[in-house]
Amino acid sequence: MTIYQHFTFDAAHFLPHVPAGHKCKNLHGHTYHLTIYIAGELLEKEGWIIDFSDVKATLAPIISVLDHHLLNEVPGLENPTAELLAKWIWDKTRPLLSGLQKIELKETPGTGVMYEGN
Numbered sequence: 557m558t559i560y561q562h563f564t565f566d567a568a569h570f571l572p573h574v575p576a577g578h579k580c581k582n583l584h585g586h587t588y589h590l591t592i593y594i595a596g597e598l599l600e601k602e603g604w605i606i607d608f609s610d611v612k613a614t615l616a617p618i619i620s621v622l623d624h625h626l627l628n629e630v631p632g633l634e635n636p637t638a639e640l641l642a643k644w645i646w647d648k649t650r651p652l653l654s655g656l657q658k659i660e661l662k663e664t665p666g667t668g669v670m671y672e673g674n
Protein backbone atom coordinates (compact mmCIF):
# COMPACT_ATOMS: atom_id res chain seq x y z
CA MET A 557 0.00 0.00 0.00
CA THR A 558 1.14 3.54 -0.68
CA ILE A 559 0.17 6.68 1.19
CA TYR A 560 0.94 10.23 0.23
CA GLN A 561 1.14 13.62 1.86
CA HIS A 562 1.08 17.03 0.25
CA PHE A 563 3.08 20.11 1.25
CA THR A 564 3.50 23.59 -0.15
CA PHE A 565 6.26 26.11 0.23
CA ASP A 566 7.13 29.44 -1.32
CA ALA A 567 10.59 30.22 -2.54
CA ALA A 568 12.54 32.54 -4.81
CA HIS A 569 15.09 31.43 -7.35
CA PHE A 570 16.83 32.19 -10.60
CA LEU A 571 18.47 29.80 -13.03
CA PRO A 572 22.10 30.83 -13.52
CA HIS A 573 22.84 28.63 -16.52
CA VAL A 574 20.02 29.59 -18.89
CA PRO A 575 21.02 31.69 -21.90
CA ALA A 576 21.12 35.48 -21.68
CA GLY A 577 17.65 36.87 -22.18
CA HIS A 578 15.87 33.78 -20.79
CA LYS A 579 13.22 34.97 -18.32
CA CYS A 580 14.33 32.45 -15.69
CA LYS A 581 17.70 34.17 -15.35
CA ASN A 582 15.77 36.87 -13.47
CA LEU A 583 14.94 36.47 -9.79
CA HIS A 584 11.36 35.23 -9.43
CA GLY A 585 9.29 33.03 -7.14
CA HIS A 586 7.07 29.97 -7.09
CA THR A 587 4.62 28.30 -4.77
CA TYR A 588 5.97 24.76 -4.95
CA HIS A 589 3.64 21.81 -4.43
CA LEU A 590 5.39 18.76 -3.04
CA THR A 591 3.80 15.32 -2.68
CA ILE A 592 5.63 12.58 -0.79
CA TYR A 593 4.69 8.92 -1.46
CA ILE A 594 5.49 6.27 1.14
CA ALA A 595 5.05 2.54 0.55
CA GLY A 596 4.90 -0.05 3.28
CA GLU A 597 3.06 -2.75 5.10
CA LEU A 598 -0.13 -1.95 6.92
CA LEU A 599 0.52 -2.13 10.67
CA GLU A 600 -2.25 -4.37 11.99
CA LYS A 601 -2.92 -2.66 15.30
CA GLU A 602 -2.59 0.95 14.14
CA GLY A 603 -4.26 0.33 10.77
CA TRP A 604 -1.76 2.55 9.00
CA ILE A 605 1.64 2.45 7.32
CA ILE A 606 3.01 5.45 9.17
CA ASP A 607 1.34 8.24 11.10
CA PHE A 608 0.84 11.26 8.80
CA SER A 609 1.95 13.37 11.78
CA ASP A 610 5.32 11.63 11.75
CA VAL A 611 5.69 12.30 8.02
CA LYS A 612 4.88 15.97 8.61
CA ALA A 613 7.38 16.19 11.46
CA THR A 614 10.06 14.56 9.31
CA LEU A 615 9.54 16.94 6.40
CA ALA A 616 9.16 20.10 8.49
CA PRO A 617 12.87 20.84 9.05
CA ILE A 618 13.67 20.07 5.40
CA ILE A 619 10.94 22.34 4.07
CA SER A 620 11.86 25.10 6.52
CA VAL A 621 15.26 25.36 4.83
CA LEU A 622 13.43 26.14 1.57
CA ASP A 623 10.30 28.04 2.58
CA HIS A 624 10.59 31.81 2.02
CA HIS A 625 14.25 31.50 1.10
CA LEU A 626 16.32 32.17 -1.98
CA LEU A 627 16.97 28.63 -3.18
CA ASN A 628 20.25 29.58 -4.88
CA GLU A 629 21.71 30.32 -1.42
CA VAL A 630 20.87 26.86 -0.04
CA PRO A 631 23.93 24.57 -0.13
CA GLY A 632 23.48 22.11 -2.98
CA LEU A 633 20.88 24.25 -4.76
CA GLU A 634 23.08 26.70 -6.57
CA ASN A 635 21.23 25.76 -9.81
CA PRO A 636 17.70 25.24 -8.46
CA THR A 637 15.83 23.68 -11.34
CA ALA A 638 12.75 21.66 -10.41
CA GLU A 639 14.69 18.49 -11.23
CA LEU A 640 17.64 19.32 -8.96
CA LEU A 641 15.34 20.57 -6.21
CA ALA A 642 13.37 17.29 -6.31
CA LYS A 643 16.64 15.36 -6.06
CA TRP A 644 17.78 17.55 -3.16
CA ILE A 645 14.51 16.93 -1.29
CA TRP A 646 14.81 13.20 -2.00
CA ASP A 647 18.40 13.06 -0.75
CA LYS A 648 17.45 14.82 2.50
CA THR A 649 14.27 12.79 3.06
CA ARG A 650 15.35 9.28 2.07
CA PRO A 651 17.58 8.60 5.13
CA LEU A 652 14.75 9.69 7.45
CA LEU A 653 11.80 7.92 5.82
CA SER A 654 12.53 4.30 5.00
CA GLY A 655 9.45 3.68 2.85
CA LEU A 656 9.97 6.70 0.65
CA GLN A 657 8.83 5.63 -2.82
CA LYS A 658 8.41 8.74 -4.92
CA ILE A 659 8.19 12.48 -4.74
CA GLU A 660 6.33 14.83 -7.02
CA LEU A 661 7.30 18.48 -7.16
CA LYS A 662 5.20 20.99 -9.08
CA GLU A 663 6.85 24.30 -9.84
CA THR A 664 3.92 25.87 -11.67
CA PRO A 665 0.35 24.60 -12.09
CA GLY A 666 1.35 22.91 -15.33
CA THR A 667 4.95 21.82 -14.76
CA GLY A 668 6.77 19.57 -12.38
CA VAL A 669 8.90 16.52 -11.82
CA MET A 670 8.49 13.02 -10.44
CA TYR A 671 11.51 11.38 -8.83
CA GLU A 672 11.97 7.85 -7.50
CA GLY A 673 15.60 8.05 -6.57
CA ASN A 674 17.18 7.15 -9.88
Ligand SMILES: Nc1nc2c(c(=O)[nH]1)N=C([C@H](O)[C@H](O)COP(=O)(O)OP(=O)(O)OP(=O)(O)O)CN2
Nearest residue numbers: 571579580584586636637638639640663664665667
Ligand atom coordinates in the same frame (compact mmCIF):
# COMPACT_ATOMS: atom_id res chain seq x y z
N1 LIG B 1 12.91 21.32 -17.22
C1 LIG B 1 12.81 22.52 -16.60
N2 LIG B 1 12.46 23.60 -17.31
C2 LIG B 1 12.32 24.77 -16.68
C3 LIG B 1 12.51 24.86 -15.31
C4 LIG B 1 12.90 23.70 -14.59
O1 LIG B 1 13.09 23.72 -13.37
N3 LIG B 1 13.02 22.55 -15.27
N4 LIG B 1 12.32 26.02 -14.69
C5 LIG B 1 11.94 27.13 -15.31
C6 LIG B 1 11.70 28.38 -14.51
O2 LIG B 1 11.82 28.13 -13.12
C7 LIG B 1 10.40 29.12 -14.78
O3 LIG B 1 10.05 29.92 -13.65
C8 LIG B 1 9.23 28.31 -15.10
O4 LIG B 1 8.77 28.89 -16.28
P1 LIG B 1 7.44 28.49 -17.02
O5 LIG B 1 7.21 27.04 -17.00
O6 LIG B 1 7.55 29.13 -18.31
O7 LIG B 1 6.35 29.06 -16.06
P2 LIG B 1 5.48 30.33 -16.18
O8 LIG B 1 4.42 30.22 -15.14
O9 LIG B 1 6.32 31.56 -16.09
O10 LIG B 1 4.85 30.17 -17.61
P3 LIG B 1 4.05 31.21 -18.46
O11 LIG B 1 3.50 30.40 -19.58
O12 LIG B 1 5.04 32.22 -18.93
O13 LIG B 1 3.02 31.81 -17.58
C9 LIG B 1 11.78 27.13 -16.76
N5 LIG B 1 11.98 25.87 -17.38
Ligand SMILES: [Zn+2]
Nearest residue numbers: 569580584586
Ligand atom coordinates in the same frame (compact mmCIF):
# COMPACT_ATOMS: atom_id res chain seq x y z
ZN1 LIG C 1 11.26 29.50 -11.79
